[in-house]
Amino acid sequence: MTDAVDPPRSRRPNARLEEVARAAGVSKSTVSRVVNGEPYVSSKARAAVHQAIARLGYSPNQAARTLAGSRANCIALVVSEPGSRVLADPFFAGVLRGVHAELAGKRVQLVLMMSKDGDEQDLVNYLCGGHVDGVLVISLHGQDPLPRTLADAGLPTVVGGRPLGAGGVPYVDSDNFDGAMEAARYLVSRGRKRIATIAGPRDMAVGMDRLSGWKRVLSQARMDMDLVAYGDFTPESGAVAMEELLTRDPSLDAVFVGADIMAMGALQTLHARGKRVPEDVAVVGFDDLVIASTAVPPLTTVRQDVEQLGRTMTWRLMAELAGEEDLPPFLLLPTAMVTRASA
Amino acid sequence: MTDAVDPPRSRRPNARLEEVARAAGVSKSTVSRVVNGEPYVSSKARAAVHQAIARLGYSPNQAARTLAGSRANCIALVVSEPGSRVLADPFFAGVLRGVHAELAGKRVQLVLMMSKDGDEQDLVNYLCGGHVDGVLVISLHGQDPLPRTLADAGLPTVVGGRPLGAGGVPYVDSDNFDGAMEAARYLVSRGRKRIATIAGPRDMAVGMDRLSGWKRVLSQARMDMDLVAYGDFTPESGAVAMEELLTRDPSLDAVFVGADIMAMGALQTLHARGKRVPEDVAVVGFDDLVIASTAVPPLTTVRQDVEQLGRTMTWRLMAELAGEEDLPPFLLLPTAMVTRASA
């Protein structure tokens, strides 16, 4: 039993639309029109409203707008929980920055949601319940039906990274296939004869697409494509995969690692085995994380612009929300080879 | 001019509270009570409502709840834009995961906002406008008045990382001072005689607190504390600072780097200068990023639990929102030394 008086929180209540109307000498309708940038308002009324808004520090109540209007003025970014672990943080943070940059000045809020295992249905209910206008989904695994479900429910949805199980849902991705081809071609052009690869997990398109690019080039060059090992986007898995490859063929002289984070582990193994990089084994990574440039030796890699990925996903979603037509079903962003000391 | 018919989006409108009431044979008030877990409802009515909710897939409209009720059921995470660059992504992503974990099952949404330079006033207007119940602020720089402003406006606010210019605003931080002391003590105990440090920027408490810990230990050990260089939480700045220290005293035999990300640069410089780690120079970092374990050599460092930081900030904020009293004005989270090969 506490006698303590709970002092009512003295947050100055914001001005209301009605007060703005009174101050400007117009109706609520007119204020609403000005706030929403609608065309048919006299410049006199518009000026008066703007002035009143500035003076009163008016900021519209989003909840009321959402409830009264048809739009939530809000989009969701959904991250699958295991993905946020596995795909490593820089990816996520980069996308987030891109999304935010693209949303700047757009009066659209970003709500973050992580899909945990048990609550998929809750998540779908929530998202389809009119709380958001559209959804951005990233770091999907396997054949996750989420994007399909959302799209079928009529909710505009854009996926980041080619989804394996969601044919027809728009997506944006880095051109992983092309980037991997460039990496493999580079190794071939440097005279490497026995080129291995460490690929990402088989249930993610990003892993498979980079593997496919490597395969394509080796097959065109009529080189053996047997040296493939798999990791899971952790340094440890990269180290183990490198061990395996070295055991299978101690004479390999190059390795394309489908993620910088795994390349860090591969570098450790190579170092421990007394292999010089790049003299004995050339190493090329993928992603161009900040750690690539500080690796010993600095890592040659394929850069993907993750922030641009976030921007493009958001642009695509907003365009759809704006009713634009004939939007591309998917978008592939270019990658760029970054040559450093490791290859 | 487009003649295309814009087919109305056929998203099945969610069930409303009213329909649930009808299906359950009770009033809207009762449904509301059940949904909000209020006590005085007969178990019969409660069961009927739960059943109706399940059958109709009802999910309450947040906008309406916010508008009608007093709470927004929403908290904001504010990141200062330059901070999100400088503090490096893992910090941010870690905090985010912690916040989310703590919010799980709480029917509170997380809105993400980045404070850009020009729009500070917009941000404050928005946050104080009743759109959110509370605010979490991270990666503050210098004497940023934001937390003070929010707190003064009566908005519950919790800062992540000790704020330099916001006395009195509750915060949660890793115990950087203590962690740095432990690192310095470790170096002293290993017989190092000439211990340098690379500190973070002077305008961030995290940089200063770690520097202070190092100073305290060296002063207690009656060792010289002149070898201090500053970086800005980038690998490049760590490399430059290491150069400087080596120039000032080529005989230094240890360095405590106030962030793993800078330690990566320091390691590169040491390597380039032919210094063996740890034989010639012992290196201890701070943070225990994933790259610490994959560095060559693997980095001895001080671990801070960033996810726990996010959880704790959220817990503190939610406790305040729940009206709990006598909450601690700040919370310091323990750090832990992780010994690897570099020292």
Add this chain to the structure above:
DNA sequence: CTGAAAGCGCTTACAG
């Protein structure tokens, strides 16, 4: 323990 009614702050036809 339960229900009828008012009201949260906007947007949106509708009528002018």
Add this chain to the structure above:
DNA sequence: CTGAAAGCGCTTACAG
């Protein structure tokens, strides 16, 4: 170009 009025889907006293 402008305003009066209805309504968005809830919560919250209030009366029972």
